[in-house]
Amino acid sequence: MPEFGDSIPNITVSIGKDSRMPCIVNNLGSYRAAWLRVEEKDILTIHHHVITRNFRINLLDNHNDNRNFILESDRGGYMCQINTVPMKSQIGYLDVLVPPDIVVNESSSDVVVNEGSNVNLKCRARGYPTPEITWRREDGERIPLGDWQGRRYMTNKTEGENLNITRVTRVHSGAWLCIASNVLNEL
Numbered sequence: 624m625p626e627f628g629d630s631i632p633n634i635t636v637s638i639g640k641d642s643r644m645p646c647i648v649n650n651l652g653s654y655r656a657a658w659l660r661v662e663e664k665d666i667l668t669i670h671h672h673v674i675t676r677n678f679r680i681n682l683l684d685n686h687n688d689n690r691n692f693i694l695e696s697d698r699g700g701y702m703c704q705i706n707t708v709p710m711k712s713q714i715g716y717l718d719v720l721v722p723p724d725i726v727v728n729e730s731s732s733d734v735v736v737n738e739g740s741n742v743n744l745k746c747r748a749r750g751y752p753t754p755e756i757t758w759r760r761e762d763g764e765r766i767p768l769g770d771w772q773g774r775r776y777m778t779n780k781t782e783g784e785n786l787n788i789t790r791v792t793r794v795h796s797g798a799w800l801c802i803a804s805n806v807l808n809e810l
Contacts, residue, residue: 625651625705631715637807638695638721643683646703646713654705661700661714695719695751723754723803730801736791744786746801754803758786761798 628647636642648656658667658680667675668682698719704712729747736742748754758781760766765777788795 625649625654625656625707625711627703627705627711627713631701631703631713633716633718635718635720638719642717644701644715644717648703648705651705654707656703656705659702659704661702667701695721698751719751720805720807721749721751722807723748723750723805725801725803738792739790741787741789742791742795744788744799744801746784746786746803748801748803750803750805750807752805754805755782756784757782757802757804759800759802761800764797767792767794 626649628649629645631644631646634642634644646656646658655670657669659665660667665675667673667677667680671682673680673682698717700714700716702712702714704710726747726749729745731744731746734742734744744758746756746758748756758766759779765779766781767777786799
């Protein structure tokens with residue numbers, strides 16, 4: 624009777640990289656192993672045959688499933704099943720990391736405001752996991768946060784999609800950088 628040799632690992636891979644998801648079956652005999660996409664219930668492979676029309680799906684000799692995951696849509700669950708009665712199956716999850724990309728048409732560009740007025744700079748970014756947004760001045764000068772009880776508060780950077788500056792002064796003029804980052808920046 625067929626048995627799984629090991630459990631299918633969950634895999635995290637950067638978009639555009641190759642990935643292998645192994646399904647090790649011992650004593651397969653006359654039974655068949657198949658790969659399915661869990662969310663869509665699509666059959667990808669049966670035994671030694673690739674069923675899907677996705678040219679990125681391949682099989683290796685020992686029933687390992689070899690894919691070139693270049694699409695974010697490849698994220699999800701993959702099931703290896705054996706046609707025993709009752710059916711035996713295991714699921715592995717593929718997580719696809721996507722680097723940050725600033726959405727230019729949803730972000731602020733050059734802004735001109737009158738001294739004393741308020742301004743809201745926006746920076747939107749896509750990626751997976753969701754990018755964190757950090758603002759800093761291009762010239763490296765500290766960012767004035769405001770005055771409180773006679774003291775002026777400054778910082779090197781501030782976080783969030785929106786940078787709100789109240790009562791703009793000449794100190795605020797200059798180029799501001801929006802920096803989007805996620806785990807791919809740390810790899």
